[in-house]
Amino acid sequence: MHRSASRTPPMGWNSWDSFGTTVTEDEVLANAQVMAEQMLPAGWDTVVVDIQWYEPTARAGGYNDHAPLLLDGDGVQMPVEARFPSAAGGRGFGPLAARVHDLGLRFGVHLMRGIPRRAIDAALPIPGTDATTADIALPAGHPAARCPWNSDNLGLDFSDPASQAWLDLQIERIVGWGVDFLKVDDMLFPYHHDAIEALAAAISRAEERHGRDVTLSLSPGTHLSLAHLDHLRRHADMWRISDDLWDRWEDLDAQFTRLARWAPHQRAHGWADADMLPLGRIGVRAERGQPRHSMLTAAERRTMLTLWNLGRSPLFVGGDLPSSEDDTLADLVNTEVLAVGRDSHNTTELLREDDLIVWGATGTGPREGTRWAGVFNTADGARSVRVPLTSTGLTSAQSPGAGAVTELWTGRAIDIDPADPYAVLELDLDAHGTALLCTT
Template sequence: MVLTIKAQKFEGLAPKPPMGWNSWNKFGCQINEKIIKEVADAMASNGMKAAGYEYIVVDDCWQIGRDSVGNIVADPERFPSGMKSLVDYVHSKGLKFGIYSDAGTATCQGRPGSRGYEFQDARAYAKWEVDYLKYDWCFHGKQNSEASYSIMRDALYKAGRPMVLSICEWGTTKPWEWGKSVGHLWRTTEDIINCFDCKNNWGGLGVLQIIDLHTEIGDYSGPDHWNDPDMLEIGNGVLTPAEERLHLSMWAMFSAPLMAGNDIRNISAETLKLLTNKEVLDIDQDILGISATRWMKYGDLEIWFKPLSDNNYAFCLINRSNQSIAINQDLKTTIKKLKVDDSYVVRDLWKHKDIGTTKENITGIIPAHDVLMLKLTKK
């Protein structure tokens, strides 16, 4: 009798949303092993690793072709030491390594895709000791997305090295409905672009547009199967400090993967402080992994709500408008709607201070495009 092992996803690799850095938003195709090593050096030493960031993900353009037997080949000019050497370097810093491919015949930048080579590529990544695969969706023709991603899931499992599988088909076929058994996270939207409130003709979306696409899909996300609203644009020089706070706050409220997309080799003190705000990151990394619900909407003021472990809660009040908004919010009544008592301490997670309890209204001014992010802790 011949025993067969049913292929499946590696379970338990992402009990909390993955955190790390991806090369695409800042560098695009202009990547090489020197940059990646310097980024790894920076992450390991500047406080980001200590804050929970652990993946270094090399996006598109690392690959240049295939050899005579079909093995994927890294660009020898940009990666002269080879990918295994680079992976080893990242691992030597106590970090994990991620790589990029595509379910179609070519990547989005026209490099070799994995269609027809899924098992061969998975064996290569396993041999290199890769920890994470971002798998894109360009040049896919008439392929079925669930089937295509399932093939790579099976290939990774057969290759034998546990890897996080990041499904990146831009939300076009509702991967939240089928992705739980296939990957560990799935993109819910088109690519993020470096702006607060905008979109362009190829489908790129700003921060607000991405937030709006998460009002109905939060229930699909959780430990080991995360909604992914795409990488962070924090530190890339376009968003204001207020907009960057709102950006990170809402990604944390969504329990979203947090992939920095800036040049962390030259990170400013302000950006580093923002990205490593432990109180905000703790909301993202809460063990329950529940995504926020939009609780109320008053014109340009929205209130998002998220249950946390230990019977605590997070609330995020965001100001979408170009003007300041005065607030006088009765959290006591809101809490009663949750059928719990009202004895909670209210803490401002950006100011790092307690600002009252749920026995009093929360009052103040939220500036344009800014956020008030609160944690309610049981007294």
């Protein structure tokens, strides 16, 4: 079993929203540099290379069927040297991981469930077994064999012990490069119990061999059910709860309901993930859309960050950091907002009426005694709202004991008496906007 190491929701950058399948070593390092210089002090510490770093013909805007993946002699994926020149000479991601580590950051890569079709076709011997890579894949007609949206791999047949042997070899080799974070896709829709357990076992063995913790992230989260919660907690650090999210209000709006379902179950070593933050400059060479600054408004950006932190979701920004706006970067490193995700518990949706949603959370650890409330306007126009203070969780008639109320995005003190059980908050909220309130 993989022993999850994430005591707080993981935070980092992922190449997908900006570069899709085509990110280069120089682009990874440029983003890592910005993270190290401007974001690491606020807790952002992981840089992830997303899908098809092993695909020589990768292109923006989709996948190539039966792509000519670059593999080593055991069928394990290798970085394409044209995009990752430091991988030359069979060094894999070792040199790039070392440079990221030198910046004080962690390094991650994306993998697909299963074994590459090219490895199957090559019938490579599996060390320590009498089998070859042609023997361990599920037959093409098996319902768990194929990923519905990517043709690179076939699922492994875990009734054959050689499948675990090959998976152990793959994960050990990749972790041996210095990889600290594995995002593994095509795991949750449908839910592949056997593949998750085998992967967790392989990671545990690699962690022991290399003396390093590895964070395991599972994707995608289409129709992911709480029925799997205990299994997920035993085998992973984080798991997606939706399909891919983009810079559209309807995508953000849908996450209110999902996070309301999962937030009460968030705790150390197991985090429901509301997906990447499509903030800053995205779409540079991505799967969807042209190069652009995020189409979310400034109000929607703050709503997203407020909801993700109140819901204690992992935070992985998808924008190209060197070319993103200063206002976006400033919001991403607002330490008072980030403290909500890191140092809260009892996070829950408290109220939902018409276009008004209220969330609450209480502090723990260094924030013991702090209370937070997020007040959200999901209407398409600006509006003034009135909310009884006791409906926010900031104070109550039974336990008033709260200090002054502050709005954390603006730093503005709210003119209200927290000890008054009849006090009413009056807030002016932008369309799709939020106020994040705090008392201590």
